[in-house]
Amino acid sequence: MSLLDQVDGPARLRGMTADQLTELAAEIRAFLIERVSATGGHLGPNLGVVELTIALHTVFESPRDRLLWDTGHQSYVHKLLTGRRAGFERLRKGGGLSGYPSPAESEHDLVENSHASTAVSYADGLARADAYAGRTDRSVVAVIGDGAMTGGMAWEAVNNVSGADRPLVIVLNDNERSYALTPGGVAGHFGDLRSRGSAHSVFEQVGLAYIGPVDGHDIAALQEALRRARDLRMPVVVHAVTEKGRGFVHTEDNELDRGHAVKPMDPATGRPLSSSSGTSFTAVFGERITEIAERREDVVAVTAAMLEPVGLLGMQKRFPERVIDVGIAEQHAVTMAAGMSMGGVHPVVAIYSTFVNRALDQVLMDVALHRRAVTFVLDRSGVTGDDGPSHNGVWDMSVLQVVPNLRIAAPRDATRLGELLEEAVAWEDGPTLVRFPKGAVGGDVPAEAVFSGVDVLRRSGPLDVLIVSVGVLAGVALGVADALREQGIGVTVVDPRWVAPVNPGLADMARRHRLVATVEDNSRTGGVGATTAQAVQDAGVTTPVRSFGVPRRFLDHGSRADVLSLCGLTVQDISLSVSEALAAIDGGSEDGEWDGELARMSTAEEK
Ligand SMILES: Cc1ncc(C[n+]2csc(CCOP(=O)(O)OP(=O)(O)O)c2C)c(N)n1
Ligand SMILES: CC(=O)[C@@H](O)[C@H](O)COP(=O)(O)O
Numbered sequence: 106m107s108l109l110d111q112v113d114g115p116a117r118l119r120g121m122t123a124d125q126l127t128e129l130a131a132e133i134r135a136f137l138i139e140r141v142s143a144t145g146g147h148l149g150p151n152l153g154v155v156e157l158t159i160a161l162h163t164v165f166e167s168p169r170d171r172l173l174w175d176t177g178h179q180s181y182v183h184k185l186l187t188g189r190r191a192g193f194e195r196l197r198k199g200g201g202l203s204g205y206p207s208p209a210e211s212e213h214d215l216v217e218n219s220h221a222s223t224a225v226s227y228a229d230g231l232a233r234a235d236a237y238a239g240r241t242d243r244s245v246v247a248v249i250g251d252g253a254m255t256g257g258m259a260w261e262a263v264n265n266v267s268g269a270d271r272p273l274v275i276v277l278n279d280n281e282r283s284y285a286l287t288p289g290g291v292a293g294h295f296g297d298l299r300s301r302g303s304a305h306s307v308f309e310q311v312g313l314a315y316i317g318p319v320d321g322h323d324i325a326a327l328q329e330a331l332r333r334a335r336d337l338r339m340p341v342v343v344h345a346v347t348e349k350g351r352g353f354v355h356t357e358d359n360e361l362d363r364g365h366a367v368k369p370m371d372p373a374t375g376r377p378l379s380s381s382s383g384t385s386f387t388a389v390f391g392e393r394i395t396e397i398a399e400r401r402e403d404v405v406a407v408t409a410a411m412l413e414p415v416g417l418l419g420m421q422k423r424f425p426e427r428v429i430d431v432g433i434a435e436q437h438a439v440t441m442a443a444g445m446s447m448g449g450v451h452p453v454v455a456i457y458s459t460f461v462n463r464a465l466d467q468v469l470m471d472v473a474l475h476r477r478a479v480t481f482v483l484d485r486s487g488v489t490g491d492d493g494p495s496h497n498g499v500w501d502m503s504v505l506q507v508v509p510n511l512r513i514a515a516p517r518d519a520t521r522l523g524e525l526l527e528e529a530v531a532w533e534d535g536p537t538l539v540r541f542p543k544g545a546v547g548g549d550v551p552a553e554a555v556f557s558g559v560d561v562l563r564r565s566g567p568l569d570v571l572i573v574s575v576g577v578l579a580g581v582a583l584g585v586a587d588a589l590r591e592q593g594i595g596v597t598v599v600d601p602r603w604v605a606p607v608n609p610g611l612a613d614m615a616r617r618h619r620l621v622a623t624v625e626d627n628s629r630t631g632g633v634g635a636t637t638a639q640a641v642q643d644a645g646v647t648t649p650v651r652s653f654g655v656p657r658r659f660l661d662h663g664s665r666a667d668v669l670s671l672c673g674l675t676v677q678d679i680s681l682s683v684s685e686a687l688a689a690i691d692g693g694s695e696d697g698e699w700d701g702e703l704a705r706m707s708t709a710e711e712k
């Protein structure tokens with residue numbers, strides 16, 4: 106039986122010899138390469154923390170000592186050492202192991218949010234709670250990457266932790282990278298510490314103790330440093346120098362991102378097991394923004410440490426000085442863009458939908474209040490699936506529709522993405538936003554006609570149902586139309602393209618129909634369905650509106666298709682609900698049934 110097979114929990118580690126721990130590290134590395142090559146996932150980050158995680162679990166006694174993993178994508182080794190080896194068969198699959206820490210999975214996991222730069226704040230809170238309760242027999246350890254240390258929130262926490270008389274250990278997992286090399290002066294300072302060692306660290310200058318740099322792959326050296334930090338009983342940083350992707354040729358040689366997030370691959374060759382079908386929304390954006398930058402030298406792109414994932418590699422290669430990587434600093438990215446706009450630049454800020462939540466105040470106050478012409482491009486909008494509840498981009502239209510002056514577009518296909526991006530960058534009277542989902546872009550969905558700026562995708566039969574289709578769910582909306590037509594129900598399917606502010610033409614169309622159904626890959630709460638219903642009502646139109654979107658709850662990880670199906674965003678579910686709603690309207694008395702359905706839906710949302 107291998108050493109890894111014997112590890113049913115961290116206590117087993119504490120009985121192992123140094124040689125056994127070294128052997129265990131080799132077994133874990135081989136396991137990760139074999140398993141994560143099969144499932145896909147964050148192989149690079151986890152290969153970089155094998156020895157560090159072993160050292161942490163031999164020096165600290167989880168769960169009494171709390172280990173917090175910033176962002177959490179590097180917690181696979183932690184999961185292996187806390188009895189979850191079998192779960193890796195279904196890593197990031199529906200019903201399988203989450204790709205991030207998950208309190209629902211284990212008492213050893215406290216935080217699952219995958220949004221970076223939060224661990225030191227959680228740790229400060231836990232340390233204060235221990236102090237209030239007089240608990241002096243335990244430690245709090247925050248493991249945070251050099252990339253996550255470019256997030257402002259991490260420095261807010263350092264400011265509050267410094268000088269405190271509470272024990273708190275911060276392990277800086279410094280591999281010089283987010284995806285790409287970590288940008289900025291803080292990363293430069295870490296480089297000085299790595300090379301000069303004795304340099305006075307920024308941490309000591311603000312009142313924390315500093316231990317390091319330590320070889321992040323030398324278990325004994327790490328254990329010695331962690332024991333010193335544990336016994337200091339004050340805020341202390343242990344600076345571990347690690348290599349992202351260590352021990353696997355296809356991640357070590359990957360200059361782009363050291364295998365940060367790999368797709369299922371052949372571990373022998375490093376080649377993906379399946380070639381992606383067709384082009385992606387991301388690729389279409391990347392090509393188009395580069396073309397626009399050719400024509401518009403005032404256009405500058407901004408990324409928050411995700412240059413390649415958001416599709417800006419091509420523009421960076423063509424115009425290196427006009428693509429800015431601010432690190433994991435979305436708030437700075439947005440307000441810096443406002444400043445650039447004041448200086449005559451048209452910034453295009455490319456962020457994943459879920460991460461724009463970080464910068465709501467900056468979008469609202471620094472950009473929109475000042476009517477700055479900044480274009481936001483939100484990739485991974487809608488259900489993303491595999492990365493779990495904190496990565497779905499299902500809140501952007503709810504959160505950002507409240508922003509005055511902001512115009513929001515949701516392209517349904519590649520052609521509309523190109524058109525809407527051009528329109529957004531051409532708009533100089535305030536901010537614009539274009540949002541699209543992860544993955545393949547699918548075929549074009551042409552309009553049959555245009556009615557007061559709204560694309561009419563399908564018009565057939567009597568004026569029974571108006572389906573307002575938002576973005577990429579056009580395929581589902583047209584499928585619903587086909588299903589309803591088979592029942593003799595007349596359907597008009599429209600796509601407003603610009604969803605905020607609501608096109609008044611929609612109220613005119615609603616007036617002519619018996620029912621309106623909105624379909625969106627966003628939360629129902631505050632989504633396009635809600636604002637469309639409000640606009641219809643405000644226009645004095647009494648046509649009822651039913652909105653189909655993501656329920657108001659966190660969605661467990663799973664494939665995008667499965668999660669959308671769980672949300673009821675399928676042709677079958679929507680067409681059944683629409684025909685029932687029509688029947689209720691026709692029958693009058695069945696309102697009770699529909700009210701019952703709504704009641705069921707709303708309780709489902711609260712669960
Ligand atoms: C607020 C936020 N923005 C962007 C991301 C996307 N992201 C996930 S991991 C990562 C890089 C993290 O770098 P680092 O903290 O150094 O960890 P490493 O992967 O190097 O171990 C980024 C940018 C995120 N998780 N959270
Ligand atoms: C951990 C993190 O936030 C990212 O690495 C995320 O996993 C990216 O997901 P995509 O695969 O959609 O780019």
Ligand SMILES: [Mg+2]
Binds near residue numbers: 251278279280281
């Ligand atoms: Mg890093």
